Amino acid sequence: MITVHHLNNSRSQRILWLLEELEVPYQVKQYKRAADFRAPKELLEVSPLGKSPAITDDSITLAESGAIIEYLISKYGSGKFQAPTSGPGYLHNLYFLHYAEGSLMPLWVQRVTYDVIPQKTPLLIRPIAKLTNLKKHILQPELKKHFAFVGPGHACV
Ligand SMILES: N[C@@H](CCC(=O)N[C@@H](CS)C(=O)NCC(=O)O)C(=O)O
Incomplete structure (x- = not known):
């Protein structure tokens, strides 16, 4: 089991x-x-x-x-969900397998971390933690690009 x-x-x-x-x-x-x-x-x-x-x-x-x-x-799996081993399906699977963990996920983790940092920062210096604008100027535009790439209709939250 x-x-x-x-x-x-x-x-x-x-x-x-x-x-x-x-x-x-x-x-x-x-x-x-x-x-x-x-x-x-x-x-x-x-x-x-x-x-x-x-x-x-x-x-x-x-x-x-x-x-x-x-x-x-x-x-x-008994054959179910087996990734193609040749042709365009093979390349598609190969690409997205690595893209998801290598490109999209690290960006998402950065985004989540960035939200947590100000919450964990002492109240008095919290504005400084927010001031870097990393989220607004770097992460958000980058995530927007990725969500547009993986599927139309996905909003960047
Ligand atoms: N790349 C790993 C990530 C594993 C991972 O970081 N898991 C998180 C939950 S999504 C975890 O255990 N977090 C608790 C911790 O790090 O203390 C996977 O896909 O399994």
Whole structure:
């Protein structure tokens, strides 16, 4: 039986979704984010970085959502969701697989981090934390470009 080490509000959602689509039985072990939004220490007992998602499948423990997705599709997919190995579909998959994690996700993390910094800054110097205008002048225009690229109708939040 597969165990999904699931942290609330996390990328672990991707794994639950995939397992549902594959109709593979699994159980969920819940971990709750602490007040600082970090994962609890117990996740460090599952994998060295203590991040979610991670899965345990018999003697195998695997972290990193992309790796877990490839592992599950290859072991339990019975051909479903297999990426094309040639032609334009191959290049499309190759490109977006790397684009999502290599270009879009880091930008999004910066955006989220930038929102958190002023909240965590002492009230008196909070305006200084906001003054850099990094969000307005760099992140927002960049995100706008990316959202226009991945799909029309996606608003830049
Ligand atoms: N690239 C990794 C990211 C893993 C990751 O950073 N997970 C976050 C949740 S989305 C986490 O565990 N955060 C809690 C923490 O870092 O304390 C993946 O896709 O699995």
